[in-house]
Amino acid sequence: MNLLAKKHFYQASVCYKRADYSEAIEYYLAGLSIEPECVEAYADLAKSYEMLACWSQALRAINQAFQLRPDDPTVLRRKNRIVEESSVYSISASTIPSVSGDSRYFDLNVSPEISDMSCDLVQKISGVLEQTCTFVGQLLHCFPSDPVKVYLEQNRLAKSAHNYFDTFPDWAPAYYDGDIRIRCCNYSMSGLGVLQTLIRHEWTHMIVDLITGGKCPAWIDEGLAMSIARQMFSFEMEYLRVANGNGVMLKPQQLNGSFSQIDSRLRRLAYYQSHAILLDLIDSFGFSSICVFLGLIGSGCQLEDAIKKVFGKTTIQIFSDWQKKIGMD
Structure with missing residues (x-):
């Protein structure tokens, strides 16, 4: 490989690791102008564009890598992920x-x-x-009585304990702490779909908090927020199948408390697992069952009593039945 191109690619990787994706892109493009058939560079360029929610550019870059080496498993996996993400996160500003x-x-x-x-x-x-207030409010039959403070802030941290799944762009963590805070370093029209997902997620937390008085178990709270925010990606389901096959699924007692207290190596599993279980409950019992459950918790009903009343089985049985379904897929 040309030494100058190699230097550009190295600098690009350094920039990427410190979450400076725009500069990483410049270095990747400079290197590719010298070595235009470097598959790895195109794949990494695509990932940099992905982190900035520049979906059309990410797709062009990963398609170039795919054309050069269509049998590369890393390229194919990344291509499938970007295609799926772009279909969810690409929304027209006109809507x-x-x-x-x-x-x-x-x-x-x-x-x-x-x-x-x-x-x-x-x-x-x-x-x-405004759309989120209506969408989530109508789903959960609850609206805040007073305006909720929402803060858009500059993100100076590449990672955040509140960043709820690893493939989510590092520049866009958000969290609810009584107010809704969204910290970004790349606000743009192309990122509206990502921002919409974040806002739906955190707004759901806020509404669940209002309904239950802060007593909702984390696996239901987080799973519901993710289910309302967006669909589950196929690569996330595959991650769960592998985890299930390896016997490392988390137990209900591990998922009742705040996920920030879970070992960081297990946090992604916690979010994916909660998301999938909530989707399964909604599919089996209807979305209205979730609303009934939240209402029972808010009225002072004990957790297991509420779960048994609404779903006809214990939390342990819910987890066990879901794991059996995962194993049969």
Whole structure:
């Protein structure tokens, strides 16, 4: 390989590791201008674009790698993931209403650090919030009585304990702590789909907190937030099948408390497992059953009593039955 190209690719990998994806892209492109048939560089370029929610560029780059080496398992796996993610996260800005003025449900605050964000984009993010209030509120039959503070902040951390699945762009963690906080370093129209997913997820946490008084077990709270935010990806289900085959599925008692307390090596499994179990409950008993369960918890019913009343079995049986289904897929 040309030494200058090799140097560019090395610098690109350094930039990627420190979450400087824009600079990584520049180095990958510089190297590829010298070594235009480097499959690994195209695949890594695609991943950099993926982290910035630049879906069309990510698809072009990974397709180039695929054309050069269609039998490469890493390229094929990455291509399938990007195709699936882009189908979920690519939304047209024209489908989001531009909202100006105050909302009865939220109070949007933009950090001074990102005060140069365009007015159009701020209005679109307000539109995503307005749509989310209606969408989640109608699903769970609950709306906040007072406007919820939502903060858009500059993200200075490459990783976050609140970043709820490893393939999610590092630049877009969010969390709910009484207020909703979204920390990014790449606000753009192309990232609206990712922001919509984040906002739906955290808004669901807020509504569940209102309904249950903060008493909902984490596996239901997180699983429901993920189920409302987006569909489950096929690569996530495959991850669960492998984990199940290896006998490392988490027990209910491990998933009742905050996931931030779970070993970081198991956190992805915790989120995927909770997501899949909630989807299975919704499929088996209907979404209304989840609303009934939340209402029982909010009225003071004990966890196991509420689960038995709504689903006709214990938490352990719910987990066991779901694992059997995973094993049969």
